[in-house]
Amino acid sequence: MAIELSTPGIGELGDVVATLRDWQREDVPLQLHPGDLGWFWRFGEDRTAAATRVWRREGQIVAIGLLDEPDWLRTAILPDAQRDEELAQRIVEDVSSILVDGKVYVETPMGALVQELLFKDGWNADAPWIPLRRDLSEPVPDPGMRVDVIGAEEAHERTSVQRASFDGSTFTDERWFAMSDGLPYADARCLVLRNKLGESVAAATVWSAGDGRPGYIEPLGVHRLHRGRGYGTAMVLACARALQELGSSSIYTCTPATNVGAVATYQAAGMQALDEIRAQYRDA
Template sequence: MPPRIRTGGRSLAPELVAHLDRWVAEQPFSIDLHSGDVGWHLRHDDEALDGAFLGWEVDGGLAAAGLLDGGVLRTSVAPAHRHDEALATVVADGCAGLGYVDASAGTALRDELLRRGWSADPDPWVLLHRPLTERDAPPDDPATRPLDGPDDVAARVAVQRSAFAPGSTFTPELWRRMADGPTYDPRFEMLTWTPDGEPAAAATGWFAGTGRCAILEPVGTHADHQRRGYGRRANLAVLGALARAGAGGVRVHTPASNEAAVRAYESCGLRAVDWTVALVAPGRHDGGHPSG
């Protein structure tokens, strides 16, 4: 039986998350779609999520998962199917009309897209990773703590909107949708406050299970409080919470050109383990892979 594609919205997310969490145990250093990417995307409304999640089945079992965000497809392939050419052909067929695809090196999917004329994005990204054990958990920072109530949610939203201005559309409603998702855990979202009680930085981590690799997404510092170490404190608090929960490591994926972000992650103990490039559709030459 040929591979079969399924598409869906919010209701498909829990099934994809369960498989992604199992797959990441075998592929901690990959750029593959992570359950945390799904969790962060669930902030959108149902209309925006319709058709955003994809699953490809082989012999009745999920063999690959995808997140479609505009013209960008982010993928993860089950370890047992990374070299499955029949699966790669079906997934590649569905990429017609897209602008970018994230497909890990060494997979049949990436090879198939290259054969079809897709090319490497000229703007590389860097994958950073840090192993975690309980010994890596830093001492508690009294100015950094999980969110507690609507006022903290509003503060967390304000940090996000300032850190990513003018493009951020984050609102308390979007936060609530994200928090209602199957992957969100309030232990892994932190706010750092100034001595005057202003929200300075926020970081969100996504736990995939004991011994497995987590991710950070998103992290940011309010424009009024940048370059004072607040972002690092928020990140370290999340890393500590992940370590205490038993995460085996944490990874982030960011544009290599964003040197400030790379330095910020390195200051938290993450180290570059790979440089990656998305694939660009034939005939598209603008570069600038927009996902992350």
């Protein structure tokens, strides 16, 4: 059963998004989420399609990759095929043709066979990231602050907080509209938290994968002029409540292990740190 690698056309992205949704389960290691594709969609559907890779066996999608950067490939694998030797070997063989020359990175689900084959092929473990998760089967406390769901008229507030939260951010109003037009955004919400003066001080986007499936925060930021006042914790609670309303079974996110402040913020909002995850890299 030959496995074929392809770059999907724009018309095929719907199948990719639907497949990613189906693969999100509580009993499966964290992997590429439809929200990752949705956040990338801010660059437009043409660029999103060009950055996507699909592995198929007899027409069935068995693995999906997203080139977050030319040197960084993030993947998801059919849950029942994560120890499939033929598929793992094919992904390892294809990595070199997908990524640019030089130092490159690959993210695969922890415990997938492809990781073992990459190590055998000379790849190394990258710096650790910490996943954090909160079950949404129980009520989530009110954040105690005003939080608005952002639509087209308030898009400029969402983008301005993003740029004020992350150095080098290029999230413009135009990119918000491109993202919100994307297929994954049908199951997403953009949120803005306001202080007592009504100022936008924190923002986030949450992505549902459907009823009973894990939901995802990507990204969340607090305005650099308003940090240290509990807005981050309140924003996380607001995200959890939004995903609960969308039917998500849990909420999760990932942050570098070195970002101890972010880890503490998520934990203060009731999220629990899980075992660290690591991408793999190959030197030039």
